Amino acid sequence: MTKNLKEHDLFSSVQQRTNHKDFQNCLFACFLSQEEPKKVIQALKDPSWIEAMQEELLQFKLQWVWTLMDLPNGKRAIGTKWVYRNKKYERGIVIKNKARLVAQGYTQEEGIYYDEVFALVARIEAIRLFLAYASFKDFTVKRMCSKFEKMMHKKFQMSSMGELTFFLGLQVKQKEDGIFISQDKYVNEILNKFGFSDVKTARTPMETQRALPKDEDGEDVDEQLYRLMIGSLMYLTSSRPDIMFAVCACARFQVNPKVSHLHVVKRIFRYLKGASLDRKSTTGGCQFLGCRLISWQYKKQTVVANSTTEAEYIAASNCCGQVLWIQSQLLDYGYNVMQTKIHIDNESTICIVKNHIFTSKTKHIEIRHHFIRDSNEKKLIQMIKIHTDQNVIDLLTKAFDVSRFQYLIASIGMLNL
Template sequence: MEGPPGFSDDFQENEVCRLKKALYGLKQSPRAWFGKFTMAMKRYGYKQSNADHTLFYKKRGKLITCLIIYVDDMIITGSDQEEISSLRRNLFTEFEMKDLGGLKYFLGIEVLRSKEGIFISQRKYILDLLAEVGMVDCKPSDTPMIINHKLKIIEGAKAANKERYQRLVGKLIYLAHTRPDIAYAVGVVSQFMHNPQEDHMEAVMRIIRYLKGTIGRGIVFKKNSHLDAEVYTDADWGGNPNDKRSTAGYFTLLGGNLVTWRSKKQKVVSLSSAESEFRGIAKGITEILWLRKIMKEIGAPFKRPVRLKCDNKAAIKISENPVEHDRTKHVEIDRHFIKEKIEDGTIEIPFVKSEDQLADILTKAVGTKAFELVLSKLGIGDPTTQLEGEC
C-alpha cells in the first residue's frame, strides 16, 4: 500500500499506516476498484464499450477477445486463444485472481454446453428458493399467473408480511434473467412492494409453484448461420385495474436466439390500443439501437434492417403516415422517433397476427429442454473462461 498524498515523503523504512477502516466498508471502494481495473485493461490495449461499460474488447485482425465484469467476477471469451492466455497472465500479475476454468456457474446462473449450443438456467437457485419457503414438495401450478387476474390494492384488505414479500419478489426478479416466461407475472407482483396484501402474496406463491414444475427450464443459444435481429412487441390496453395504464413488452432475437426481453407498465395512460402498442414499439426500437451499437463495437454490425413485428395495423399505419392529426399529436415524439428509424433503414415494421407472433416466439426463442437432457449431451472445447478477482 502507498501512503496518502502529502504524507508519502515522511515515511521511513519499516514504517506503516494503521488502517482504521476496512476498504470494503468505504462507499467509494467499488468505484476505486473498477477505476483501477479499467486503467489496467486499457494498458493491455483493450477498449471499453460505450454501450456497456462493463464490457472490454480487443481486436487483432479478424480475431476478437472480450471480457465482461460484474463487481469482481469476470468472464473472458473470444476467438483469439493467444490473447486470452496473455490477458490471464497480465491479470494474475497485477491482481489477486482465481482461475475457475470453463464457465459453468456464474452469479447463480448455470451454464451447460453441448453440440447443440449453450444452455443457461437457474435450477439450483430455484431449488434453494423452494427450500427457503418450504415448498419443495408442493403441487406444481400450470401457469405463473391466473388469466385476467385483476390484482389491485383493496382498501381494508389483510396485509401480508412486507419484508418476506419484498425478499421473495426480489429473488423472482433475479430469476427472470433466464426465465422470460415469468417476466410478466413478476412485473405485476412487483408493483405492490410498498403495500403487499394477502392476494398479492398468493400470486407470488403461485409463481413459485409454477417454478416447481418447470425447474429445468432455461434458454438455449444455438449456433446459426446468421446474425439477423428480430424484435416482437405487444401491449395490452388499460390492463392495470388500479390506474388503467397499459403493460408493454418485447422480445429481441439475435441470430435466432433470445437475448433480451422486457415486460413493463407504461408511465402514462393510453387513449387507444394503437397508442399503447405505439409506445411499445418505441421501447422496442431503443433496444434495437442498443444492440446495433454493441454489435458494431465487437465487429459484427447488422447488414440489413431489423424487423420489428407488431400485431396492430393502426400503430403501423401511424408510424408510416407523416400527416399530423388530433389522434397522434399527444404522442408526437414517439411518432417522429419511429418514423425516423423507418426512413433511415434501421427497422422495418411488418404486420404479424397475434397467434402467429406467439407461435414464432415459442419455436424460435424460449428453450424448454430439461436440465437432465442437456446434461447428458455435454460437449468440450468452449473457450469461455470465468475469473474471480480481488482488489
C-alpha cells in the first residue's frame, strides 16, 4: 500500500473481495460444523447439528411424511437412524450441515416386508443432454428459471442454489463459448486417498506395446484395495472418456488381481496427475448433440463374435439403442429428430443393416440385435461410412501412443481449462 492510496480505493478493493463467491462461502462456513458426527450423542453436543435435525423434523411435519398410529399386535417396528453429512461447495468448503432421519431398511426381509425396491435415479446421460441443449440454446441454467422457482416455492419448501456450478459430483462451468463439465475436485480427492499426489506423471493411461494378460502365476495383491481403486476410477468415467478403455480393461481382474494389473491401475492414476484375452470383442460408442459429446459406452461383448463384421454389427446395434433413447428425450424438449447419423468404419456392417437377406456373415447374429434394421427402415437412423483415422470411438477400445491419443481426446471436445 502506498501513502497516495485514497480511502475510496481501499473501500473498492475490500468491497470487491467481500462480494467474491469464495469469500462469502468461507464466511458462511465459519458458522457451520466442519465434522460429521458418527452418533447422535455427538451431534447433540453441537448447536449446528441440533439445528439441522430440527430442520429435518420440521420438514417431515410440513410435508406430512408420516401418520402416528398404534403398532399392531405381533408386529415389530422398523427402527430409524440419523445420518449426518456436510454439503460442500466445489472447492471443498462446507456450505450446509444436513441431517437425515432414515429407516433401517436392512432389518426387513424381501418377500415378507417388501416385494420390490425402487429408487428414482437420474441417468448421467440425461444430465449431459440437458447441458448440451442449454449450450445449444445459449442460456444459463437456473438464471432463466425465476418464474418456475416462484411457482415451486408456493407449493414446496425448497431453496435455490443460484447458477448451476456443482451437481451430482460434476463441476459445471458455464461460459460464453459453451458449458464445460469436469470432476477436478474428485480427481484430487482420489489422488490424495491412494497416495498419488506426488508421483511421476504419465502422458497416456495405458501402454500400447503389450496387452493386459491374465497372469495367473503372478503375485497376488490386496483384492479389497484393488476393487476400491477400480470403483473410484469407474465413477470418474462419467466425465472422462479418455480413461474408459484402460479402467474397463483393469476391471476384468477384480477377482484375484495380480501385481501386473495393479501396475496398470497405478499408471491410470499417474495419467490423471498430468489385450485381448479371448475371442470376445470390445465394443464402444459415443453420441454427440451437434459437436457436444453427451454419452459414451464401453463394453466387452458377452458373446463370441465369429467375424469382425458381426462384432461391428453388434456395436452398431448397441449405439442405435442409445440413439433411440436420446431421440425420445429430445421429444421432451420439443425436437423430433429423424435420420440420426451413425458413423461406422465397417462397410459390411452397413450392407447388413440395409439388406434383409441372411448370409453366412449374418446367420450367427442373435435376433435381438436386428432391431437396427427396423430403425433404419423407419428412417430413425442413417448409417454412414467413416474413415478409420477419423473414428474417435477408437479412444474407448484400444490404447494409443501420445500423439494419436491427444488427437482423439481433442476430437471429442475434451479441453484443459
